[in-house]
Amino acid sequence: MPVIRLLSVRLLRIALVLLCVAGLTFGLMLASPIDPIDAYLGPQIAQAGAEQRALIAERWGFDQPPLLQFGHWLRQLLSGNLGWSHVYNQPVNEVIAQRFQRSLALLGLAWLLSTLLGFGLGLLAGMREPAKPTHSTLDRVISGYAYLTASTPAFWLAMLGLLLFSVTLGWTPVCCAGPSGSLSDEVSLATRLHHLALPVATLTLLSTAPITLHTRARLRSLMHSPVATQAFAQGASRRDVAWRHGARHACLPAITLACASLGELFGGVMLIEQVFAYPGLGRATVEAALRSDIPLLMAIALFTALLVSLGNATADGLYRLIDPRLRAQAP
Template sequence: MKKSSIVKFLFQRLVKLMSLLMAVCLITFVLMECSPIDPVTAYVGADTKVGAEQRALIGEHWGLNKPPVERFTLWFTSILQGDWGTSMIYRRPVLEVIGQKFSASLALMGLAWALSGIIGFILGIIAGIREGKVADKLICAYCHLLISTPSFWLGMVFIMVFAVHLGWFPVAMSAPAGVLAEHVSLLDRISHIVLPAWTLSLLGIAGICLHTRGKVTDVMRSDFIVFAKARGENTKSIVLNHVVKNVSLPAITLQFLSFSELFGGAIFVEQVFSYPGLGQAVVQSGLRGDVPLLMGIVIISLIFVYIGNMTADLLYRVIDPRVREAHKGQWKTTIQSE
């Protein structure tokens, strides 16, 4: 793929991202305005000593006394200037809160993403080459069971079995309670992240596995596989030399496209395990009317998901020449029709 084509592709994607960010931010702001949650009430909590005058001062301090259009305009102007505002919940700059929460979520989602891709790909190949046999039926049944299982329920089952009854892993959080950050060892962090990461990875295994299985069955029925068998190649040679090469690209593409499902699942998993990541911050900011933090998280999460989709599309264009030729043909046809 030529450098000019990549630059053109990235520029088009950047324009789409900007327009998408504008639309999503506007919709999020409107939904928060229609929400019955009062940010001032959520801010002061159950403190009955706060009078009406103090509540008005709090609303004025956070700019809640201004009209919605003016508040959105001020927020958008500040974003363009690099100021993302201050979180009402944490009383800290939004970027600082997001940076801390996102680093924790990135470790969780990165580990779950890698596990789901590797395990799903291997199970998909095994099911595909054993089509119709016991292994295939068991793997397909397992995947369909995972698809229909809610992530929060699966997380609670893991807590009851592996944390409460067996005591192998901690119940919740990302580090031991009451221990300073500098005293938390790497082993402590690993033990706290195992259950959330395993819960989140199981959600992505089914999609990768079933998709890979379908591609493997198509490849195994193709003419060149029949020819390879006729030449005396064994199953191991056929899988390594033909099957893996033909099904790896679609599996990798689907894995990058799963960023949105990964982020959505992380919200529920982090709530169940009280994991202090970005997903938990989304729920807190929404329930407590923290608009600056929620809008910042929306922007970061949208960019995160968009990068995954763009990477999948770029991989297809770079690796598979048929996709490039199809887009070139489509572009030429559009020019000629105009």
């Protein structure tokens, strides 16, 4: 069965990637100047003697050689246990599950909106007939917007948005995923969306540009190709060519970008969550890194890598679906 072979090859590849990511993260954490025991003790560092520190190190297994520690972690991982997060004082599985739910809303909405918006704007900007000598105003506006947002730092725009919409106008809440002091079960969907609006808008605005620009470039080159000339010779309008031929062809770079940008978007999510104090996976990453919470950080790195790998595998699969010439090739 070619499908089963394809899937197993892909899964094996993803597993190898994950192993490398785990090893690399572990190495980086070992080399980190932040001592996990100091970070754990925090202000109580003065009260802890050398004996207590040795006790903590023994309990956490820091007295063993690094390779043995890694092997131990790997064995636990295979049995489904990701360890204990000392920052949140919870099992890592639970931290990730809770945080990811919130981040998923942010990441998923921003990803979906930016992909659709980017693709649509790219099509609008790129559908210029070769027989028309000048760029349309629409093209100028869209490209200008894309270049501008592509060169805007995420945290800066987030802060500007916060200043304008939350502080000055008071339209959106200043922080968090719900009103402060309320439990997450009590918050209604409308309130959740209200809190999501500004972070999602900021993230969408910023990640639209690459897809727009690539879609536009692909469509413009298609408009000069024999395919478009033939369609124009058949009396097709610009919109007809852009929709029937252009959308199909421009899909390919758009899909690649959309799936590859998952990782980039995740980076953006970290910054945005930091600015909006949104309790998602991004903020957990920053906390875990600053306080040397190795099990949590390893898990998050692994999780992100899995997300990106799955994104790329999906892109490859969709490519085969759209371009029949790729279907005949071996994986």
